[in-house]
Amino acid sequence: MADPRFFTRAGPFTVAEIAARAGAELPPGADPELVLVDVAPLETAGPGDLSFLDNRKYVDAFAASRAGAAFVRPEHAGRAPSTLVPLLAKDPYKAYALAARAFYPEPAPPATISPTAVIDPTARLGTDVSVGPYAVIGARVEIGDRCRIGSHVVIGDGVIIAEDVRIHPHCTLSHCFVGPRTTIFPGARIGQDGFGFAPDPAGHVRVPQLGRVIIGADVEIGANTTIDRGAGPDTIVGDGAMIDNLVQIGHNVAIGRGCVLVAQVGISGSTKLGDFVMAGGQVGIAGHLTIGTGARLAAKCGVMRDVAAGVTVCGFPAVPIKEFMRQFAAIERLAKKRGK
Amino acid sequence: MADPRFFTRAGPFTVAEIAARAGAELPPGADPELVLVDVAPLETAGPGDLSFLDNRKYVDAFAASRAGAAFVRPEHAGRAPSTLVPLLAKDPYKAYALAARAFYPEPAPPATISPTAVIDPTARLGTDVSVGPYAVIGARVEIGDRCRIGSHVVIGDGVIIAEDVRIHPHCTLSHCFVGPRTTIFPGARIGQDGFGFAPDPAGHVRVPQLGRVIIGADVEIGANTTIDRGAGPDTIVGDGAMIDNLVQIGHNVAIGRGCVLVAQVGISGSTKLGDFVMAGGQVGIAGHLTIGTGARLAAKCGVMRDVAAGVTVCGFPAVPIKEFMRQFAAIERLAKKRGK
């Protein structure tokens, strides 16, 4: 179980309650009143624990598990030991995620405004907002209901934040709008000037950055990630985008719905990503490109040209993955031939 | 126009005033009293707007623009529509930058010292300095006239900051000198210990880092960028260097005048960059190297050897770009041959 120093468990729940919350099905004959007290991996789960089988690699662990219940795809349910209630789910990992959120809901701090927070008198805060110590909230800022603003967060003049947003400590936000239910992790920097200047040997001349950052609903932005505001157009992050730590998003970039950007990705100015683009860790994307919906950019690749929808690219300069594999195999053969 | 929630426009200006500020020339017969109220892209500009044509790709947009005036190179001025005053400039983007700064000057906050700032009694602040809430300024710190120190900025003992420096919220500075008119964006970390230790299986032994960070005039340092102080020699950033977000600069590194380091660049200890070196995003440079003046390091390359002045390198390990192109073409051919 999770360390009670840090986590507070809810429940217990009956297996029927859990199945309902997770959109899973109880098999015929299962006892709907079976009580579950916690979540655990297949290997360590006991009779009161809920687990899941997502990857067929672990079918044997499933067959040997002492868990009281587990989410599983119908085709593997037959392997369940007699002591385990198989909860049938199309996507057992998603079902587990929903169930784990029932056992470990995010703690809601009391909706208190720290007396040390500096809040401009023209700022408007919704109901049940919490603001941590030493937060600084600028003029004309609007913060929606139930938002949680961490300690030391600095929110610049005019920023608008929708409801149920959580901003962890030490973030800075300026020149931006943030959609509902978005979470921003510690140290993220949002809305500062983009990297724009006219190069000149006599001294580069900075170009005023006159756009904003528009962040959608249900977005996550990782720790110490940086998102610059637009130069004139806006920088845009679509609904449901998941952005990991230490990611750089340049000015005028537009990121579609549900995109996933793993840690240390960098996206240069004015590049557009369609919906559900996946970029692995340390991917770099040059400026002014278009990456099609559903494209996959393998970890560490360097994208120098547009990528069509649905295509997977790899390497530097990034090429479609089959081509990359052929290239790599060709190099290996060549190196071996000469090695002899 | 820029969102008035976040930006305050100055002006209007006559076209003659704008031409004078931007170092551009009014063509014969143009009305010097034409009034301009804002800046805008060629496509969306109206009769009161100022625009620019820098990239010949947009000549058609220029020819069709409804802008009142636009900076343009003399050779394209003939394509101006009759309603548009072409302002002749050698470098239209630089002229635009200067004009945009006239319309959107950086807002100067009132020179107030927040009552919550903790300022050591031995620190000396110049005239018209502003210090934000919760800033912490150490012993013997000196801060020049008109500096703007953001909220939560922490400045360690002895640091000296010249005039007109702007430090955005949440930066930490120690063991450093900062030149005039330099801007440091949120979350930058300057002057902490370099990564220096004597490796030892019984426990690595840290080597005291006894140098400083010397930052020149008119420098920009991006959000969450880290610049370690020297180990004995200093870490140096030359005048006019432009450093983007999430860049790492190791101890004893020296960066010349006007260098441009795009986001997520990493420079290992004791490497020296000449003047006007350009490093693309995610470039890595090994330690103890010399990169000549005007060298260009293509995005994502890994530099393992010295680079001569003026040379462009690419790839890993980085080689001159022509060689990289030949290598890449050779691999592609080889892979295709085998693919058949």
Added chain:
Amino acid sequence: MADPRFFTRAGPFTVAEIAARAGAELPPGADPELVLVDVAPLETAGPGDLSFLDNRKYVDAFAASRAGAAFVRPEHAGRAPSTLVPLLAKDPYKAYALAARAFYPEPAPPATISPTAVIDPTARLGTDVSVGPYAVIGARVEIGDRCRIGSHVVIGDGVIIAEDVRIHPHCTLSHCFVGPRTTIFPGARIGQDGFGFAPDPAGHVRVPQLGRVIIGADVEIGANTTIDRGAGPDTIVGDGAMIDNLVQIGHNVAIGRGCVLVAQVGISGSTKLGDFVMAGGQVGIAGHLTIGTGARLAAKCGVMRDVAAGVTVCGFPAVPIKEFMRQFAAIERLAKKRGK
């Protein structure tokens, strides 16, 4: 000498005291009472200065040095000028590190608790702890003797910190334990949620992150580095690990004793590093891998498979370094052949 604005020198010391502290040997006939006042490089050292010769490249500088004493391996001691006392050491750089720490001990601030720190009444602080302005310390936090908590540090509920830990300004810590004598540099983010969700076109579903971060003794964690807490298992950093700036460590990662991670390294979830693994700058390691004890990952490489103990890998995808060299040579030859 180090700039007295920023550094306070201790001493002087006799050469015998220094030899004893550094584990070095005085040669027969040397005057043990010779007084040393500072450390300096071989080239600039004077008669009162202590230096060292570690790299044979600098034997000539050693032979010409005016230093009063220098650490040197026995085989080079014969090259010492007559005015220089050669202090015999197996590892002269380590000996220098220890001596430099004698001359420049880390300043110990007075053990004061800033009146502006917000400390939960249930937190327990050891003796001689210092807490900087605007630090925020949560419920049930435990902080060991002689810890130094910088200004604006935020420590979440339940965190336990052992003795003699130094946390620089602006760090955030949650869901973690920190071992004795560990140093955390400014802006590091430790213990926030890992990047875990069930992908779903209808909206990715976040998976609660129920683990912790366990940091060992004598660890260093660089500026703006991010270490996510585990998803269920813990994220672990072994004793004596040295982690540079802007490093990303994903959930469930385990890092062995004495590992060295240079700046901008990224390690994906659930990967395990043995002891004394060295990863160069900008290395990326995929998830769920095992990297053996003593493996070396060359700068900028992308590790996609397990690496056996003691092996050095390079490139993308990373291969053993000899293979990489062969591949690179083969590509160069091929490109040249076609270039003709």
